[in-house]
Amino acid sequence: MTTVDLNADMGESFGPWKMGDDAALLKIISSANIACGGHAGDADVMAATMTMARDNGVGIGAHPGFMDLAGFGRNRMSVPRSTLQNQIRYQVAAHVGMARSIGAQVRHLKLHGALANMASEDEALARDLYEAALSVAPDLIVMVLAATAQQDAVQALGCKWAGEIFADRAYNDDATLVDRSKPGAVIHDAALAGQRMVDMVQAGAIITESGKKIPAAIDTICLHGDTPEAVEIARSVKSALQEAGINLHCFEGRSAD
Secondary structure, three states, X not given: OOEEEEEEEEOOOEOOEOOOOHHHHOOXXXXXXXXXXXXXXXXXXXXXXXXXXXXXXXXXXXXXXXXXXXXXXXXXXXXXHHHXXXXXXXXXXXXXXXXXXXXXXXXXXXXXXXXXXXXXHOHHHHHHHHHHHHHHOOOOEEEXXXXXXXXXXXXXXXXXXXXXXXXOEOEOOOOOEOOOOOOOOEOOOHXXXXXXXXXXXXXXXXXXXXXXXXXXXXXXXXXXXXXXXXXXXXXXHHHHHHHOOOEEOOXXXXXXX
């Protein structure tokens, strides 16, 4: 039976400012990518979100990005490579320590926003960032944008990894995500999101805006937590997959070979 994981980005509130309905999403998903305080989140939010994930039996992942609270990590930034690596170490270390304090464990890593998009285009950048994270937590499973330079990087590093596709984002013909500034880049129709995930999982391929099918390792599906329709889309995707006979389970990670 085909098996796939459902993940969501969360823990992105900050102080009195609230983002998304994490509690509802944690009843639906099997893996949570929790912000590390760089692009979003703070110590209290991180601890609370991890605790909810632990209590729901959801796998916990570190979700570091650019140190860009004002821009929510979605601004492409020019940062010296060594500084950027240290910022990743700083965020992952905080995440691992907080998880340990509540009796939980960080299973995986997923880059956020603009940093993730840049790494999907640049294998050297992806490799440097993953090496930085793994220097803090060597057993992390690295979640990558399937069929991009991120996947090339993990295969070169020889670490465990999981391939990810997006339920609510449109794809270019090189398997990268359509820029959010372009029409149709973000999918808001829950029924459409559910059916397109069934189509992609059954095809074992990313289906782009042009209809091109790109063979891909599909281990996990991302359901963004910061859109108004997030919970509705998550429920639609989960229901559509189950109705298609696709099993839902937290990913174990692939070996490099």
